[in-house]
Amino acid sequence: MRDVVYLAWRYLVFNRWKTGILIAAITVIVFLPLALELVLERSSERLRARAAATPLLFGAPGSALELALSSLYFSGESPAPLDYAIVAELGDTRLAAAIPLHLGYRVGSHPVIGTSPDYFPFRDLSIAQGRMLALSGEAVLGAAAADSLDAAPGGGVVTAPESVFDVTGTYPVRLRVVGVLEPTGTPDDEGVFVDIRTAWIVGGIGHGHEDLQDPTASGSVLKRDDSNIVANAAVVEYRDITPENLADFHFHGAEDEFPLSAVIAVPVDAKSGVLLEGRYQSPDSPVRVVRPTEVMDDLLATVFTVRQYVLVAVALVGAATLATIALVFLLSIRLRRAEIQTMIRIGAAPGRVAAILGTEILLVLIASLLMAGLLTGIATAFGDEIFRWLLQSGVL
Amino acid sequence: MKGTVRRLASLGSLLALVGCEPAEQGAMVGPAPPSGDATVEIYAINYPLAWMAERIGGDAARVTLPVPEGVDPAHWQPSAETVLAYQRADIVLLNGAGYAAWTEFASLSPSRLVDTTRGLEDRFVSAGAMTHSHGPAGEHDHADVASHTWLDPELAAGQARAIEGAMVTRVPDRADALRQRLQSLVAELAALDQRLALAFQGWRGEGVLYSHPVYQYLDARYGLAGRSLTWEPGQDPGKGEWDALAARLAEAPAAVMLWEDEPLPATAGRLRAMGIEPVVFHTGAGPPATGDYLALMEENLGRLARFNETVGAGDN
Numbered sequence: 122m123r124d125v126v127y128l129a130w131r132y133l134v135f136n137r138w139k140t141g142i143l144i145a146a147i148t149v150i151v152f153l154p155l156a157l158e159l160v161l162e163r164s165s166e167r168l169r170a171r172a173a174a175t176p177l178l179f180g181a182p183g184s185a186l187e188l189a190l191s192s193l194y195f196s197g198e199s200p201a202p203l204d205y206a207i208v209a210e211l212g213d214t215r216l217a218a219a220i221p222l223h224l225g226y227r228v229g230s231h232p233v234i235g236t237s238p239d240y241f242p243f244r245d246l247s248i249a250q251g252r253m254l255a256l257s258g259e260a261v262l263g264a265a266a267a268d269s270l271d272a273a274p275g276g277g278v279v280t281a282p283e284s285v286f287d288v289t290g291t292y293p294v295r296l297r298v299v300g301v302l303e304p305t306g307t308p309d310d311e312g313v314f315v316d317i318r319t320a321w322i323v324g325g326i327g328h329g330h331e332d333l334q335d336p337t338a339s340g341s342v343l344k345r346d347d348s349n350i351v352a353n354a355a356v357v358e359y360r361d362i363t364p365e366n367l368a369d370f371h372f373h374g375a376e377d378e379f380p381l382s383a384v385i386a387v388p389v390d391a392k393s394g395v396l397l398e399g400r401y402q403s404p405d406s407p408v409r410v411v412r413p414t415e416v417m418d419d420l421l422a423t424v425f426t427v428r429q430y431v432l433v434a435v436a437l438v439g440a441a442t443l444a445t446i447a448l449v450f451l452l453s454i455r456l457r458r459a460e461i462q463t464m465i466r467i468g469a470a471p472g473r474v475a476a477i478l479g480t481e482i483l484l485v486l487i488a489s490l491l492m493a494g495l496l497t498g499i500a501t502a503f504g505d506e507i508f509r510w511l512l513q514s515g516v517l
Numbered sequence: 518m519k520g521t522v523r524r525l526a527s528l529g530s531l532l533a534l535v536g537c538e539p540a541e542q543g544a545m546v547g548p549a550p551p552s553g554d555a556t557v558e559i560y561a562i563n564y565p566l567a568w569m570a571e572r573i574g575g576d577a578a579r580v581t582l583p584v585p586e587g588v589d590p591a592h593w594q595p596s597a598e599t600v601l602a603y604q605r606a607d608i609v610l611l612n613g614a615g616y617a618a619w620t621e622f623a624s625l626s627p628s629r630l631v632d633t634t635r636g637l638e639d640r641f642v643s644a645g646a647m648t649h650s651h652g653p654a655g656e657h658d659h660a661d662v663a664s665h666t667w668l669d670p671e672l673a674a675g676q677a678r679a680i681e682g683a684m685v686t687r688v689p690d691r692a693d694a695l696r697q698r699l700q701s702l703v704a705e706l707a708a709l710d711q712r713l714a715l716a717f718q719g720w721r722g723e724g725v726l727y728s729h730p731v732y733q734y735l736d737a738r739y740g741l742a743g744r745s746l747t748w749e750p751g752q753d754p755g756k757g758e759w760d761a762l763a764a765r766l767a768e769a770p771a772a773v774m775l776w777e778d779e780p781l782p783a784t785a786g787r788l789r790a791m792g793i794e795p796v797v798f799h800t801g802a803g804p805p806a807t808g809d810y811l812a813l814m815e816e817n818l819g820r821l822a823r824f825n826e827t828v829g830a831g832d833n
Contacts, residue, residue, distance in 0.1 A: 208627045209635075215686055218628035238604045239626040253604070255597035257622040299597070316624035364594070367622045 125473065129480035139453075140485060143446060147489035150439040152496045154432055159500055161428055165421045171307060172413035174244075176394055177217070177386040179207055179401070182409045189416040192222055192383040194308045195232040199225040202380035205317075207408055209377070214400070216393035217386040223320035224382040228278045228296070228313045231266040235320020241302075243387060244309055250274050251300030257319045257370065258362025260296035263312040264304035270313075272298045277361075278313060280323045294323045295361045321379055322362060322370065329359040329370035386410075450482060557687045560606040562617045563590040563802050565667040566633060568810040569677045570610060572702045574684055577691045581606070582804065590802050591664065594619050604629075608683050612676070614641055616664035631683040633676035634666050640675075641666075642733040663733035665800055670710035672734060674703045709814055714739055716821040723828070724771035726762075726793065731800055732775055743775075750778040759787070766791065773824060796824050 133140040171193050180188040181201035190197045211219040220243060223235030240246075241253065251274030254261050262272055272278050276298045296315060304310055321327050359366050372379070388394035401410040454461070464474050559580045561567035567582040574580065583599050584590045595603070600623045603609050609625055611617070613634030634641075641662040667673040681699040685692045717739040725743030727736070728750065736743050746762070748754045754762075765771075774788060775798040785795045798817045799805070805813045 212627060218626075221627065237626045237628075238624055239628055252597065253601060254624040255600035255604075256624065259597075259624070318622060318624075368594075368618065370622065372621075 125476045125480050126484075128477050129484055132477075132481055133484055139449075143449065143485050144488045144492060146442055146446060147486065148492040148496070150435075150442050151489060151493035154435045154439075155493065155497050156500050157428065157431060157435070159497065161424065165424070168417050168421065169414065172417040175385055175413045176388055177398060178411050178413055179203065179211070179219075179384040179386055180382070180409050180411070182407070185409070185411040185416050186420065188383055188409070188411060189413045191224055192385065193413055195224060195234065195312060196308070199382050202382065203384070203408055204377060205379040205381055206377035207381070207384055211384065211386055211397070214397060215389075216397045217388040220385040220387065221317050221381050222383045222385065223317055223324070223380070226280050226320070226323050228260075228266070228280055229270055231263075231270065231311050231313050233260075233280055233320065233323060234312045234314050235317045235323075236314060237317060239387075240314070240385075243385070244305075244307070246302050246305065246309055248300045249303040251298070253300055254314065254316050255299070256364060257316055257322065257367060258294075258297055259299045259315070259319070261300040261302060261314045262298060263302050263310040263314070265310040266313055267298075267301040273301060274299055292325070292358065292360060294319075297361075297363070317381075318372075319362065321372065324380070326374070326379055327370055327372040329362065329366055450478075454478060555688060557684055558605070558607045559610060559684075560603045560608070561610040562620060563612055564804045565673065565801055565810055566610040566612060566676065566680070567804070568801075569673070569702065570608075570680050570684075573677060573681050573695055573698045575694065575698055577688050577695065578684065584803060586804070588803065591617055593617065595623070600624065607687055610680060610683075612664065612666060613637075614662050614664040614666050616666070631679060633679040634672070635679065637666070637672060637675045640669070640672055642737050644730060644733060663730070665731045665802065666734055668732060668800060669734035669738040670706040670713065671738065674706045677702050677706070705811060709811065710738075712818055713814075713821075716818055716825065717741060719825075720773070723773055724769060726771045726774040728774060728776045728780070728795075731777060731802075732798070735775075735798075744769075744771075746774075748780075748784075750776055750780045753781060753784060763791070772828065794824055794827065796820050 172189065175193055178188055178192050180192070181203040183201050187197055188200045191200055205221065208219045208221050211217055218239060220237055220239045221235070222240075224232060226233040234240075238253065248261070249264065251261070260278060262270065262278070267273065270278055277295050278298060279293045279295050281293060296313070296319065302309065302314075315323070318327065322329075359369065362370065386394075386397060388397055398410055398412070401408050461474055464477075465471065556576075557574060557578045559567075559570045559574065559578050561570055561580060561582050563584070564582060567580050570578055570580045581602075582590075583595065583602065584593050603623065603625060606629060608631055609629050611620055611630055611632045613632040644661040644663040667676060677699060681695050684695050688695070713735075720739070720741050725736070725741045727743050727745040728748045730745035730747065732743065732745070735741070744765070746754075746758070748758065771793055773794050773796055776795050777798070777800055779785075779797055780788070780795050788795050797820055799813050801810050801813045808815075
């Protein structure tokens with residue numbers, strides 16, 4: 122038997138290019154559906170997990186998908202704003218804790234997430250360096266954001282408007298980095314977290330400038346009486362929010378009307394969640410409530426439908442490839458007729474010759490399966506990073 | 518088809534964001550879940566709120582007021598570490614009405630904040646408004662309301678009810694005890710209200726001055742029609758202020774001036790020479806050196822009674 126294996130092995134090694142192409146073709150045919158299944162399975166598991174960890178989302182009426190994607194993954198366009206009053210309204214129901222979210226601004230490519238301290242225990246985020254947010258003007262960075270911005274506690278980062286076409290006059294604001302979060306492997310790693318009021322200052326709803334009632338501010342003051350001060354546009358607005366100038370910041374308008382992108386509602390219990398959902402289900406409601414799990418299930422249902430088509434296509438291509446491989450082996454036997462005749466003449470039994478040819482096929486199949494198994498293993502261990510890299514580098 | 522492509526595009530960018538760690542777990546947020554025998558951790562921003570929380574909470578509450586001694590809680594700026602301590606409390610008691618501006622710029626969870634004057638806004642007293650305008654933002658108001666709300670005992674009772682309501686949600690099993698203690702506190706505040714009303718009876722015609730604009734709720738509650746200055750007890754007001762006061766007195770005479778703390782003897786003497794009796798009326802914003810809020814008000818009532826005896830006003 123060893124001689125049969127030896128001869129088959131020598132043949133495959135001698136025709137290494139042909140052998141390599143055969144192994145690669147079979148490997149790809151076996152690996153592709155496995156990899157597709159694996160990546161989709163694991164990614165959908167993770168997407169569902171983040172959605173499942175977010176019981177209810179409140180937003181302005183509009184696309185539930187946009188609301189869920191922006192609030193959970195900080196991806197896509199910011200949803201239409203809703204009033205901050207919803208936070209107090211939810212608190213008054215005593216059915217849920219409300220976590221406000223304000224999105225839309227960025228530091229480099231990283232989203233600025235305005236929220237409350239409840240967000241961090243809710244997402245199980247802990248501090249790796251520095252401390253949590255305490256005052257306006259401070260920022261806590263996700264692990265990946267800290268790496269890519271090369272920022273650490275004691276440093277600073279500068280916000281950018283949501284769009285380069287933002288002509289509404291929102292100035293960049295320098296945020297003081299006070300903490301960096303432990304890596305979690307979630308979209309939170311990419312975030313620049315600030316207090317909700319800092320987000321409003323970044324959005325231009327609040328601002329700080331020298332005290333116009335102070336006599337030393339007279340250089341900017343055009344007119345002053347008991348109840349009104351008119352200053353020129355040269356009044357210097359602070360771009361840094363520091364503990365020293367914090368008292369000079371103020372907001373304009375009623376806080377209840379300040380904008381939020383979404384509110385995460387964490388019901389006291391399951392019954393409270395259902396009650397809360399019921400209260401906002403009316404089509405006339407100015408607020409939309411969604412269950413992120415349902416939104417993600419809808420999205421993934423579409424993906425899995427497409428996956429079926431892809432798998433059928435892969436199966437057809439696989440069948441065609443296997444047929445081609447069978448043809449290659451048959452043609453190869455025809456081409457090797459003289460070699461086979463020689464083996465028979467020097468005393469090889471026909472069964473022996475068939476065993477050598479069969480072993481060659483078997484070795485190619487075994488090598489292909491091993492390669493496919495190896496690639497699947499690599500995909501299991503590093504698939505997410507590879508996929509992420511492929512997507513980010515524009516290959517996919 | 519277009520929708521499907523859009524969904525797939527969304528998923529593509531999502532997968533780029535989703536990492537490789539185990540599934541996320543939703544965590545409990547907000548204050549700790551209600552429990553029958555738990556103690557509610559309460560942080561207050563001024564003494565009257567802390568005192569009311571202690572009175573109502575009894576052994577069900579652990580109340581902290583981290584304002585350093587001698588510092589006016591209205592103008593205090595806590596350190597980041599103190600704000601982090603506030604974040605850990607089950608309940609953070611706010612006075613509302615713009616009191617303690619630092620809370621505007623501190624990162625605190627709405628789920629733990631209790632604005633004790635929410636719903637009482639129609640009782641707020643204006644403290645004047647300042648409008649300013651500059652640049653493209655145009656004119657904007659900095660409307661202000663007076664903030665020492667508890668000086669109106671009726672408003673203080675409303676604030677006490679808000680505190681009790683917040684505590685009941687945290688320890689529902691102790692609701693009966695909390696309600697009983699609230700009723701007792703409200704009764705004491707009503708008694709204080711009656712005694713203050715008697716003490717201030719007849720003051721309207723006296724002409725009342727306030728050393729600082731902190732007595733608006735006392736003024737509104739008892740119809741005193743007083744006027745506020747901005748004099749510090751430990752400082753000489755200066756010639757300008759004395760001249761301004763003399764001009765004011767020429768327009769409308771005054772016989773009494775309420776002070777947050779004992780004025781300098783020279784200031785008190787000069788006021789008396791002008792026919793104005795300085796009377797100390799502590800607001801109780803910060804913790805008293807001895808006793809509690811009611812004891813402090815008792816001392817205030819004593820001083821009012823002595824003044825009334827001197828001039829024959831009031832009926833205490």
